[in-house]
Amino acid sequence: MQKQTGHYKPKPYVQLSNPEWLRDAVIYEINTRQFTPEGTFRSATNQLPAIKELGADIIWLMPVHTIGSKNRKGRLGSPYSVQDYYHIHPDLGNEDDLKHLVKEAHRLGMYVILDWVANHTAWDNVLVKRHPEWYARDWKGDFRPSQWWDWSDIIELDYSHAGLRKYMIDAMKYWIREFDLDGFRADMAGFVPLDFWELARKELEEIKPVFMLAEWESRDMHANAFDAGYAWSWWDAVYDIANKKVPDLAPLHVYYSWNDRFYPKESIRMTFVTNHDKNAWEGTSRELFGDALEAAIVLSFAGDGMPLIYNGQEAGDTKKLAFFEKDPIPWKEHPHGELYKKLIRLKKNNPALWNGQWGGPVIQVQNSRDDLVLSFLRQKEENRVLALINFSDHTQQIQFHTEVHYGQYVDQETGVKTSFSADTKLRLAPWKAKIFTHAGKEQ
Numbered sequence: 001m002q003k004q005t006g007h008y009k010p011k012p013y014v015q016l017s018n019p020e021w022l023r024d025a026v027i028y029e030i031n032t033r034q035f036t037p038e039g040t041f042r043s044a045t046n047q048l049p050a051i052k053e054l055g056a057d058i059i060w061l062m063p064v065h066t067i068g069s070k071n072r073k074g075r076l077g078s079p080y081s082v083q084d085y086y087h088i089h090p091d092l093g094n095e096d097d098l099k100h101l102v103k104e105a106h107r108l109g110m111y112v113i114l115d116w117v118a119n120h121t122a123w124d125n126v127l128v129k130r131h132p133e134w135y136a137r138d139w140k141g142d143f144r145p146s147q148w149w150d151w152s153d154i155i156e157l158d159y160s161h162a163g164l165r166k167y168m169i170d171a172m173k174y175w176i177r178e179f180d181l182d183g184f185r186a187d188m189a190g191f192v193p194l195d196f197w198e199l200a201r202k203e204l205e206e207i208k209p210v211f212m213l214a215e216w217e218s219r220d221m222h223a224n225a226f227d228a229g230y231a232w233s234w235w236d237a238v239y240d241i242a243n244k245k246v247p248d249l250a251p252l253h254v255y256y257s258w259n260d261r262f263y264p265k266e267s268i269r270m271t272f273v274t275n276h277d278k279n280a281w282e283g284t285s286r287e288l289f290g291d292a293l294e295a296a297i298v299l300s301f302a303g304d305g306m307p308l309i310y311n312g313q314e315a316g317d318t319k320k321l322a323f324f325e326k327d328p329i330p331w332k333e334h335p336h337g338e339l340y341k342k343l344i345r346l347k348k349n350n351p352a353l354w355n356g357q358w359g360g361p362v363i364q365v366q367n368s369r370d371d372l373v374l375s376f377l378r379q380k381e382e383n384r385v386l387a388l389i390n391f392s393d394h395t396q397q398i399q400f401h402t403e404v405h406y407g408q409y410v411d412q413e414t415g416v417k418t419s420f421s422a423d424t425k426l427r428l429a430p431w432k433a434k435i436f437t438h439a440g441k442e443q
Helices: 002-008 041-046 048-054 095-107 126-130 162-179 194-205 232-242 250-261 276-282 285-302 335-349
Strands: 027-030 058-061 065-067 082-088 111-116 120-122 154-156 183-186 211-214 228-230 268-271 306-310 362-364 373-380 383-390 396-399 407-411 417-420 425-428 433-438
Touching (some): 041 048, 048 095, 082 162, 095 111, 111 162, 111 211, 162 194, 232 250, 276 285, 285 335, 285 383, 285 433, 383 407, 383 425
Parallel strands (some): 027 058, 082 120, 111 183, 211 228, 228 268, 268 306
Antiparallel strands (some): 065 082, 362 373, 373 383, 396 425, 407 417
């Protein structure tokens, strides 16, 4: 019988191996230009201990390359308009400065990934003269920016050329070899053919294990190319709920249903309330989420996914940072700093909240106000985390319609032991998030 049915045996969808250090990792994005008043690698290096104290593990550096001058936006231009893939922008520092930053991050037990812009270049990138045939063309045969976007400062590449693929992968390998970087965040990853990224991952892995983050949301990305991808639909769902663009929590129910059934367990989806795009173009996180901000932050850690912190969130994210000019973050003490520290400690101490294959699934805990109160359990062996979040501007009293979560817990806000049973009723203030952990596990 085994011989007859052997070919029906399922094959693992994910073929790559996720680095072990992704297990409970949190990403911290640095916009080097705005991160410090100096806007340099050296000054950013001096702040690495503060990021380590916060609890983040992976430093994501926005693009560090020289920026194009032709058709530049603003005075300084966009870091995503790359002029030379082999050169560092002098405003940020030099090669030794970047190597020092990476070395210090490694000494502190952190990892560093570099933003990589493979879809397009600046109009005056060195490749324009060396290999004009590697660029996409419009209907007139001219270089073209990406269609449908206001990206007039860049022109698109054409990955039907084998020479371009080799050049781009060789450039990525250069940064891994010379600077000991730990991987890449791939800008607009879905605009570049997937088989390119799969080959790039394979060749990078010949140098060292790497972490690859796709700015994209697609299951296919996770099979052979990327460890993690953006949870754009998660952000959209939480944003629409916070701003009452939808009447209930249906968008989040859809997200977690797809996350459970469509995405492989080994895939990691990055959850966030803001990043360089959202902050620059749409506003601060408070402007985006209003009174729901803290609830959204808690969900980004308690739900399945790798959380992202954009520099300045721990200081309250009180300012839209200019994208094409120098505009330093106004650093100050803020309650969100302590909130992030608390959530990161909880994530690292409880395996139920770990990332991807290492963590527990999100199990729905049905309640009497499922339309407005999100309740779920994450469990990994004896480790359990129960999350209750009121996504409404009214106090809600709930009862539970399932017994999956029954037992003894500790309220992470008060430290009080709490029992959940068939008789349990609970009141949640407007936009209130409550986290309970299984009382049998030391926290």
